[in-house]
Amino acid sequence: xxxxxxxxxxxxxxxxxxxxxxxxxxxxxxxxxxxxxxxxxxxxxxxxxxxxxxxxxxxxxxxxxxxxxxxxxxxxxxxxxx
Numbered sequence: 001x002x003x004x005x006x007x008x009x010x011x012x013x014x015x016x017x018x019x020x021x022x023x024x025x026x027x028x029x030x031x032x033x034x035x036x037x038x039x040x041x042x043x044x045x046x047x048x049x050x051x052x053x054x055x056x057x058x059x060x061x062x063x064x065x066x067x068x069x070x071x072x073x074x075x076x077x078x079x080x081x082x
Contacts, residue, residue: 002053008072010052014045015068024070052061055079 002010012025018035019025031037037045042062048059049071055078065071 001074004072004076007053007079008069011027011049011068011075014052018045025068026066027072029068030066031068031071032054032066047052050073053079 008027012029014028015025015031015035016040018037019029023026023029031034031042046062049055053075055075057074057078061074061078062071065074068074
C-alpha cells in the first residue's frame with residue numbers, strides 16, 4: 001500500500017510538466033495560483049490520479065483543496081478507505 005509520501009511524490013511527477021521552468025514543486029505548491037491549473041486541467045489530473053492509484057475521488061472531496069499536499073492527502077485517505 002502506498003504511503004502518503006509515495007502519493008505525494010507520484011502526484012508531483014504528474015505536476016512537473018504543468019509547472020513553469022524553474023518552479024520548485026512541493027507539498028505547498030498551489031495548484032491554481034502557482035501552476036495556473038484551470039478546472040479542465042484539474043479534471044484531467046484527477047482522472048490520471050484515479051487510474052494510477054485505482055481510487056475514486058469524489059468532486060466534493062476537492063472543494064477545499066488548494067495545494068499539492070492537500071490533494072495528496074485526499075488521495076491517500078481514499079486509498080486507506082479502500
